[in-house]
Amino acid sequence: MSQPSRGAHVHPSATVEDGAEIGQGTRVWHQAQVRAGARIGADCILGKGSFVDVGVAIGDNCKLQNYAQVFHGSVVEDEVFIGPLAVLTNDRFPRAATPDGGLKGDADWGVEGISVRRGASIGAHAVVLPGVEVGEWAIIGAGAVVVKDVEAHRVVIGNPARPLAWAGRCGHVVDDDEWAGTQNCAVCGLLLR
Numbered sequence: 001m002s003q004p005s006r007g008a009h010v011h012p013s014a015t016v017e018d019g020a021e022i023g024q025g026t027r028v029w030h031q032a033q034v035r036a037g038a039r040i041g042a043d044c045i046l047g048k049g050s051f052v053d054v055g056v057a058i059g060d061n062c063k064l065q066n067y068a069q070v071f072h073g074s075v076v077e078d079e080v081f082i083g084p085l086a087v088l089t090n091d092r093f094p095r096a097a098t099p100d101g102g103l104k105g106d107a108d109w110g111v112e113g114i115s116v117r118r119g120a121s122i123g124a125h126a127v128v129l130p131g132v133e134v135g136e137w138a139i140i141g142a143g144a145v146v147v148k149d150v151e152a153h154r155v156v157i158g159n160p161a162r163p164l165a166w167a168g169r170c171g172h173v174v175d176d177d178e179w180a181g182t183q184n185c186a187v188c189g190l191l192l193r
Contacts (some may be wrong), residue, residue: 009026021039023040049052056074056075057075068084070088087128114133118168127144134146
């Protein structure tokens with residue numbers, strides 16, 4: 001097992017494979033799994049049963065809630081929230097077996113990663129399909145199925161996910177008219193964009 005960085009906490013029931021990097025102040029909780037080559041930044045929280053696949057990069061100050069799954073090829077920037085049971089996928093045409101009936105191996109499919117930009121939030125039980133980019137400070141609603149890129153600050157909901165509104169950095173949601181006419185968030189005072 002790989003050793004976490006000084007100041008990180010890994011629960012005894014969690015699995016951190018050799019070659020994984022865990023940043024200072026990060027907490028990896030019950031039954032979480034971090035695969036070889038994954039890089040977890042500083043001050044993150046990986047909730048119970050969360051899964052970070054081979055080679056995934058996760059920035060600083062991120063939170064993966066219980067049973068969130070981030071598969072190979074994904075890049076998650078700083079300050080991202082991934083809700084419980086949310087999944088970042090990587091295989092657009094999944095099959096267990098090759099056309100000749102053999103079990104598929106790593107060489108039998110192409111990874112299409114997902115990029116989640118700074119400050120974005122992905123709601124509980126949402127699914128993000130391969131090749132998608134989620135823009136900075138965007139919000140993906142609970143249960144959404146994201147099939148195409150999401151603009152920065154955009155709020156999307158549904159299956160397939162469709163635009164609903166806009167969100168400031170603090171998460172305050174505004175409609176299209178307010179977004180177009182307002183420079184600062186009414187809640188936190190920060191610029192909306």
